[in-house]
Amino acid sequence: MAATTSITPAAKIRNFTYAIRNIVVEAKKVEAAGRRVRYLNIGDPIPFGFKTPPHLVEAVAKAMRDGHNGYAPSAGIEPVREIVAAEYERRGMPVGADRVILTSGTSEGIELALGALAEAGDEVLVPTPTYPLYTAVLAKLAAKAVYYRTDPSQDWLPDVDDIKRLITPATRALVLIDPNNPTGAVYPEATRRALIELASRAGIPILADEVYSELGFEGHTPLLGSLEPDAPILSFSSLSKAYLAPGWRAGWLAVGRSDRLDDVLAAIKKLADGRLCSPGPMQHAIGAALSGDRSHQRDFVKALQVRAGLTMTRLNAIPGITCVAPKAAFYVMPKVELPAGKTDEDFVLGLLRATGILCVYGSGFGMPAKDGFFRVVFLATPEELGSIYDDLAAFTSSFVSA
């Protein structure tokens, strides 16, 4: 006779949360009730009309036509690893191609690095607010995310003293997201140097998430490793943001040249063997992206600046909302003054149900729910954003006075 009790998943998956996508369940209910949802939850430029550069599309199509449809080597195809290494060298963080791994997006680089570094019970320093994949992967590893503060009154800069206090013998890595999602912050050189110094002394590797480094409004953000090429730094990036191809899952990681990282590199390669390879034809597009024309970035960044300016003017004009200006990418993290007893989730779900605008609550990024932060993705057209901010203002007025 067949057993009828349900099969239980692993308990640790309870802590695997990814609010950016989890909240879509609520949006679908709103859509099912007949209201149009305006999705400002995911940082994907494509649904907002931005186009993948044609030479990248052609590189993938050509790779497929030329028969590159088999498994690639686990670390990625050699000529493309060399192009990535040359890009790192050009940007001041010299690494050999043997220290570059091609990955399924930045996400897989994060997963490989955390998997290679953290045991169950180990600690990894993660910013608040954070990009939530870090905490989700740590939950999967049964390791512990230890939050360090970034401060909205200081342009969302990391609090270096807070980080110093949080380091323990169990600390295995420091995560730095710069330029930052969800805050749009770009860290000044002095802060970056202080963090490198701190991590180097403590013998802790820095996981440098640099997926937005080419989307700064004041120009490219230097690679963290360019400040100190011998520091224990692992850098991640991809084609998802600055090359407008997020669905391709084409990314890379570079392990700094310090021999202190050799064993970690070997562990990452071992893990990479187990997942066979990242998508092969898309690896060819990485080569085309990093050795070809990047003029699309000028137009993209210009468009982002216009939207950032509009977003700042409109959000800061709403009574009860304050917002720190972003310096890169396409996110802001405004704060709403919550009425007593309300949470950021109450605000975001209320906004969704009343207006169809879908943002993500700050607690999904590790912020206290009572602090009233929420994240806005400002990729929509200025006209669309204008109408969104009209509705947001009207809803906020009724919410804060309720």
Ligand SMILES: Cc1ncc(COP(=O)(O)O)c(C=O)c1O
């Ligand atoms: C800071 C940060 N890291 C990593 C990722 C994941 O990027 P990818 O598409 O390259 O996996 C994102 C996506 O939004 C991100 O914002």
